[in-house]
Amino acid sequence: MSHNLLAWGICALSVAGVIFRPFKWPEAVWAASGALLIVLLGLLPVSDALGAVWKGMDVYLFLIGMMLLSEAGRREGLFDWVAALAVNHARASPRRLFLLVYIVGTVVTTFLSNDATAVVLTPAVFAVARKADARALPLVFVCAFIANAASFVLPISNPANLVLYGNHIPALSAWLARFALPSLLSIVVTYAVLRWTQRRQLEGRCNENLPHEPLSVSGRVALGGIGITAVSLLVVSALDVQLGLPTAILGVLTTAVLQIRRGTSPWPLLKDISWGVLPLVAGLFVLVEMLNRTGVIRMLAAIVNNGAKHAEIGTAALSGVTIAIISNVLNNLPAGLIASSTVALARSPQRVIDALLIGVDLGPNLSITGSLATILWLTAIRREGQDVGFWTFFKVGMLVMPPALLFAITARIFIG
Numbered sequence: 001m002s003h004n005l006l007a008w009g010i011c012a013l014s015v016a017g018v019i020f021r022p023f024k025w026p027e028a029v030w031a032a033s034g035a036l037l038i039v040l041l042g043l044l045p046v047s048d049a050l051g052a053v054w055k056g057m058d059v060y061l062f063l064i065g066m067m068l069l070s071e072a073g074r075r076e077g078l079f080d081w082v083a084a085l086a087v088n089h090a091r092a093s094p095r096r097l098f099l100l101v102y103i104v105g106t107v108v109t110t111f112l113s114n115d116a117t118a119v120v121l122t123p124a125v126f127a128v129a130r131k132a133d134a135r136a137l138p139l140v141f142v143c144a145f146i147a148n149a150a151s152f153v154l155p156i157s158n159p160a161n162l163v164l165y166g167n168h169i170p171a172l173s174a175w176l177a178r179f180a181l182p183s184l185l186s187i188v189v190t191y192a193v194l195r196w197t198q199r200r201q202l203e204g205r206c207n208e209n210l211p212h213e214p215l216s217v218s219g220r221v222a223l224g225g226i227g228i229t230a231v232s233l234l235v236v237s238a239l240d241v242q243l244g245l246p247t248a249i250l251g252v253l254t255t256a257v258l259q260i261r262r263g264t265s266p267w268p269l270l271k272d273i274s275w276g277v278l279p280l281v282a283g284l285f286v287l288v289e290m291l292n293r294t295g296v297i298r299m300l301a302a303i304v305n306n307g308a309k310h311a312e313i314g315t316a317a318l319s320g321v322t323i324a325i326i327s328n329v330l331n332n333l334p335a336g337l338i339a340s341s342t343v344a345l346a347r348s349p350q351r352v353i354d355a356l357l358i359g360v361d362l363g364p365n366l367s368i369t370g371s372l373a374t375i376l377w378l379t380a381i382r383r384e385g386q387d388v389g390f391w392t393f394f395k396v397g398m399l400v401m402p403p404a405l406l407f408a409i410t411a412r413i414f415i416g
Contacts, residue, residue, distance in 0.1 A: 324363025
């Protein structure tokens with residue numbers, strides 16, 4: 001028991017470090033340090049820790065591909081080109097610009113994943129704000145919130161979906177039958193509440209009729225790489241193939257084509273990528289493995305199994321809300337791992353599993369540490385000279401997330 005208490009204490013302190021970033025140290029430092037300390041103290045064998053790190057390989061590859069595509073697009077002026085288009089279509093209205101960004105964010109999240117919205121779209125939105133001479137914060141808030149609100153439209157919309165369902169992703173037709181209405185409600189309710197919270201920041205007028213030069217050849221290559229990646233992800237998802245390797249390959253190929261065409265070294269591009277997110281994810285996977293070894297998963301499985309036998313609908317609703325909260329404490333990728341292990345052990349009904357997925361995907365809109373996508377978003381805005389503290393995000397999130405979660409889970413529970 002003393003070993004368990006020590007392990008839980010280290011996990012709690014690591015998570016607190018990720019949330020509050022003492023000394024302004026990066027989130028990865030705290031997650032990786034906690035994982036390393038657990039191994040050094042002998043609480044988790046090295047082989048088990050390495051096995052936990054290996055479980056995240058598909059996620060690492062997926063992130064590497066997306067970060068390469070994002071940086072290539074930024075360097076080739078793709079985001080500035082998108083920005084000019086958006087500003088001119090907004091016709092001097094910050095409110096219309098807000099809606100345009102939300103629509104684009106929904107499309108990107110649906111077909112490229114919520115991490116792509118954080119990594120690829122956020123720099124473009126900053127370019128939009130600069131060109132429009134509009135307040136940046138309401139527009140970049142869109143990137144953070146839609147990344148989670150639209151992340152269960154398709155199986156590929158969020159890597160956490162793959163984590164929770166493992167090798168048993170439902171067929172696309174079955175997925176849409178169960179999640180189309182909850183996703184629509186999530187997107188619409190999130191927009192309505194977020195738009196209301198930002199109403200004062202969206203007053204006035206912004207620039208319009210900006211000069212719009214054609215996209216360069218290199219910019220078209222970057223855009224093509226992102227487009228091909230989107231189509232490929234749909235195809236490999238339908239074939240039940242993991243997404244990480246294809247995404248990484250396409251990211252590397254796109255970057256290589258651009259560098260060869262320019263005749264330049266790839267090192268400047270690689271140096272500008274936020275590689276710290278990889279040890280962050282690896283550390284979180286190790287922390288979850290530690291919780292698994294202390295019996296937490298078995299205890300949760302027993303609770304869920306007993307509840308589902310006596311009150312399936314109530315258990316589904318409570319499970320969805322609970323995992324939504326846990327995702328903000330632990331991050332939704334490890335929370336998804338915990339949920340996946342729990343439902344597999346408990347042999348939970350489909351309604352309970354689906355409610356858990358909605359909680360894992362949508363719950364992180366409460367805080368900046370709730371999902372990997374939000375942490376990636378935070379990294380992206382820091383690169384642009386903007387920062388959002390935990391409480392600043394939380395004050396918006398506690399208004400936006402609960403009603404969207406309530407509508408989405410209720411819709412799924414009563415669909416059948």
